Amino acid sequence: MKHSLILGAVAAIGLAAGAASANTLEDVKAKGHLQCGVATGVPGFAFTDADGEWQGFDVAVCRAVAAAIFGDPKAVKFTPTTGKTRFTALASGEVDMLARNTTWTFSRDTDLGFDFVGVNYYDGQGFMVRKDLGVTSAKELDGATVCIQTGTTTELNLADFFRVNGMSYEPVPIETNAEARQKYLAGACDVYTTDASGLAATRSTFEDPKAHVILPEIISKEPLGPLVRHGDNEWGDLVRWTLNALIIAEEKGITAANVEEMAKGTNDPEINRLLGAEGEYGKMIGLGKDWAVNAIKAGGNYGEIFDRYIGEDTPVGLARGLNAQWTQGGLLYAPPFR
Structure with a gap:
């Protein structure tokens, strides 16, 4: 990442x-x-x-x-x-x-x-949202708040994806995975984006992992x-x-x-x-x-x-x-x- x-x-x-x-x-x-x-x-x-x-x-x-x-x-x-x-x-x-x-x-x-x-x-970059948000595609995230790690390729990939799809977003900067988990679960952001493997790893620690979905879009190559x-x-x-x-x-x-x-x-x-x-x-x-x-x-x-x-x-x-x-x-x- x-x-x-x-x-x-x-x-x-x-x-x-x-x-x-x-x-x-x-x-x-x-x-x-x-x-x-x-x-x-x-x-x-x-x-x-x-x-x-x-x-x-x-x-x-x-x-x-x-x-x-x-x-x-x-x-x-x-x-x-x-x-x-x-x-x-x-x-x-x-x-x-x-x-x-x-x-x-x-x-x-x-x-x-x-x-x-x-x-x-x-790997590749993905998006995770709460299931009750009712979102099934990353292309439905116009206007969303997004938790995103600073100093990462994720920031550039995110900006590119939203620009190409004519959408806007509000970044919520975080520095560590632990901080991202805390802010996402507290509702400080609608979406958490990072490598899909990282999303799966983070979701595995939630009290109810099934209440959160990783959207189907993978928007980058992350070797x-x-x-x-x-x-x-x-x-x-x-x-x-x-x-x-x-x-x-x-x-x-x-x-x-x-x-x-x-x-x-x-x-x-x-x-x-x-x-x-x-x-x-x-x-x-x-x-x-x-x-x-x-x-x-x-x-x-x-x-x-x-x-x-x-x-x-x-x-x-x-x-x-x-x-x-x-x-x-x-x-x-x-x-x-x-």
């Missing part, structure tokens, strides 16, 4: 990036943990459990990277960030990577000086994924291929339960390369042979992580849809491991 609207911040972030080290892996090893930027709290995606531990679909990417480096998924500390603070936190070196609902866009990839290492959730700073290609490769390892593992039937057994060797050369039974692939990214085994063991493959935190049997209740493997009609497709 989302694109900073303040052009001045672009230059400031670019300058701040110079303060961050160009050898992130060495820095991470030296301090003994990964510092990962996450959302302030989105059910299913990034949240703290009853013990105060961070959990969720996005958090699992951070834990997989930590496990790949240290062999320990708990060797990671989390920095909650908002739409406004996330890019400064990454550019300045406060965090080593971001794994939160952040959309891959042209200007973020170039002008802000970041590298998106892949997509872990293909969400982890990102790192420009200027450290080796670190980018490490984070990118950790995500790819989770995706390949699902495609190949490698799970948290069987990964250690499969690491002993199989008749599939790609599995053997990935799990360290053949070749010296870990060395190419500055890690040991068992880096991918540890990453997969941390929380399972991509599908296991999806099902545990946001799948159809969870309160968030998301179908795989575009996020199914390419072999199942989705967009999930990792480059070959060879």
